Every structure is written in structure tokens, then in C-alpha cells.
Amino acid sequence: MEVVPGTQFLLARVDDVARWAQSSSVWPLTMGLACCAIEMMSVTAPEYDIARLGSEVFRASPRQADLMIVSGRVAQKMGPVIKRLYDQMADPKWVISMGACASSGGVFDNYAIVQGVDTIIPVDVYVPGCPPTPDGLLYAVNLIQQQIRQGGRGGILARA
Numbered sequence: 001m002e003v004v005p006g007t008q009f010l011l012a013r014v015d016d017v018a019r020w021a022q023s024s025s026v027w028p029l030t031m032g033l034a035c036c037a038i039e040m041m042s043v044t045a046p047e048y049d050i051a052r053l054g055s056e057v058f059r060a061s062p063r064q065a066d067l068m069i070v071s072g073r074v075a076q077k078m079g080p081v082i083k084r085l086y087d088q089m090a091d092p093k094w095v096i097s098m099g100a101c102a103s104s105g106g107v108f109d110n111y112a113i114v115q116g117v118d119t120i121i122p123v124d125v126y127v128p129g130c131p132p133t134p135d136g137l138l139y140a141v142n143l144i145q146q147q148i149r150q151g152g153r154g155g156i157l158a159r160a
């Protein structure tokens with residue numbers, strides 16, 4: 001975007017405006033899996049205030065959500081459910097893998113836990129930690145916004 005000199009007008013391409021609007025209203029799916037979900041929930045509180053990023057509207061329906069936050073370990077029985085929910089989300093959509101368990105199984109190296117949610121669905125941002133801090137999750141959402149504005153995606157590691 002650029003300001004027209006001597007006026008109060010902005011010039012921009014429609015694509016850029018659409019990306020800006022889209023990146024400012026990334027709505028997460030209401031979905032918590034384990035202890036990491038407690039940290040995820042806290043980002044809606046005033047102290048962290050995810051509303052600053054336009055992402056405070058957690059949706060109960062995958063049809064209305066742009067972002068899936070996989071917050072915690074994924075049980076084998078939940079795997080197909082997560083895949084179904086992801087498939088029901090409209091494109092374009094993004095996924096944050098929050099915490100060691102979601103990203104790699106974490107301390108649960110056993111038959112009951114999926115060893116990384118990226119074996120089921122594509123992940124855009126991985127947030128390390130057990131659990132990650134709410135700031136780490138906010139940073140991940142910020143990286144998703146940057147990806148949308150730049151028209152790209154994929155594989156960024158967010159550090160808390």
C-alpha cells in the first residue's frame with residue numbers, strides 16, 4: 001500500500017487488501033486436547049488479549065474456522081476426528097501444532113499417542129514447549145498472519 005502524495009488516499013492492489021483483511025480475522029476452531037489447551041485458553045484473557053490480532057473468535061463449527069490449534073497430545077482415537085474436522089474447514093486454512101506432544105508425541109512415546117500431528121494433517125507453525133507459553137502461541141498466530149500477507153505458508157518454527 002502507498003499513500004498518494006498530498007492527499008489522504010491509499011493505493012493498493014485488491015489482492016493485498018484481501019490478504020490484509022483475511023490475516024486480521026483468523027478465527028480458531030474451538031478444540032482443546034490436553035494440558036496445552038489451558039495455555040491456549042489463556043490467550044483470550046485480558047493479560048494476553050488475542051483480540052489484538054483479531055483471533056479471539058473461537059468458532060464451534062469447523063465451517064466457520066480458519067485455524068486449527070492442536071493443543072496437546074493426540075490420542076490415536078482422536079486422529080481420525082482431527083482429520084475429519086480439518087477436512088470440514090473451508091480453504092484456505094492453517095494449522096498450529098502447539099507443544100511437544102502435538103508436534104512429536106512428546107513424553108508419550110507409546111502406542112496410544114500419535115507421534116506428531118503432521119502425520120495426519122499439514123502443519124504451518126510448530127510451537128515448542130511443554131507447555132508453550134501463551135506468548136509463544138500468540139507469536140505463532142502472528143507468523144500465520146505474516147504468511148497470509150506474504151501469500152506463502154509452511155513449516156515455520158515459533159519460539160516462545
Ligand code: SF4
Pocket residue numbers: 034035036071072073098099100101102106107129130131132
Ligand atoms: S506438551 Fe506438555 S503441556 Fe502440552 S499436552 Fe504434552 S505434556 Fe501436556
